[in-house]
């Protein structure tokens with residue numbers, strides 16, 4: 432990504448072969464909020480499985496264990512998946528966890544919005560052109576808390592399989608345990624050094640379409656910690672549009688004669704299609720104009 436503080440684990444992320452992934456430092460989210468959420472989430476995941484499963488009722492939202500999505504993907508993790516807009520879904524959570532989530536989400540959502548403003552600026556767009564896609568009434572914003580316990584079975588076990596995020600933008604924070612890897616344009620996987628004080632920004636498929644391919648969504652995956660390592664805990668904010676929002680290249684970005692690389696769709700259509708795919712599928716493929 433040409434803009435931003437681009438330091439992804441020592442990889443070559445210059446404008447040539449740039450990937451839609453970078454690290455935000457000095458982002459203004461107080462460490463205390465992330466620490467509090469980390470402690471509450473760790474306490475939640477430490478509960479007996481039966482108690483956690485009581486929170487699994489609202490699928491795909493709620494508590495999940497190993498199974499990702501509904502098409503057979505599995506990973507070495509457990510998680511909570513919540514909707515930001517609908518007050519984190521219809522299921523109950525321990526009040527202290529919910530409070531920590533709400534506070535952290537509000538702060539990280541602001542960073543996501545700011546990043547979208549800076550991206551819009553960099554692209555020469557109206558400052559709010561991207562932010563207003565995902566931070567409006569009815570938008571589809573999610574928060575996911577992933578817990579990857581150490582895997583006693585083997586090393587290099589897949590915690591979360593390779594995929595791109597369907598939304599516009601994702602903002603990730605993890606504890607000190609690594610495991611996240613991103614794929615460069617040449618297909619090489621590079622580890623992202625963990626840094627709890629940074630936020631990692633990830634371009635989603637929808638931003639790739641909105642910019643007609645100028646910003647590219649990035650494939651990423653997580654390798655579970657090995658026996659003896661600490662668990663990995665990550666929290667991700669996903670900025671997704673309202674279901675009726677049209678996802679198409681922003682006209683102001685198209686140069687003379689430049690055609691859209693994608694056929695028109697709404698976020699609702701894309702999400703529906705995405706949720707029928709397997710994690711590693713190329714979800715944008717069917718929407719590309721040959």
Ligand code: GA4
Nearest residue numbers: 491499500504575596597705706708709710
């Ligand atoms: C990837 C990004 C987000 O975690 C997520 C995931 C969703 C899920 O876990 O239910 C999906 C995955 C994600 C993309 C393809 C489909 C849907 C699992 C899956 C196999 C919450 C999202 O929005 O898309």
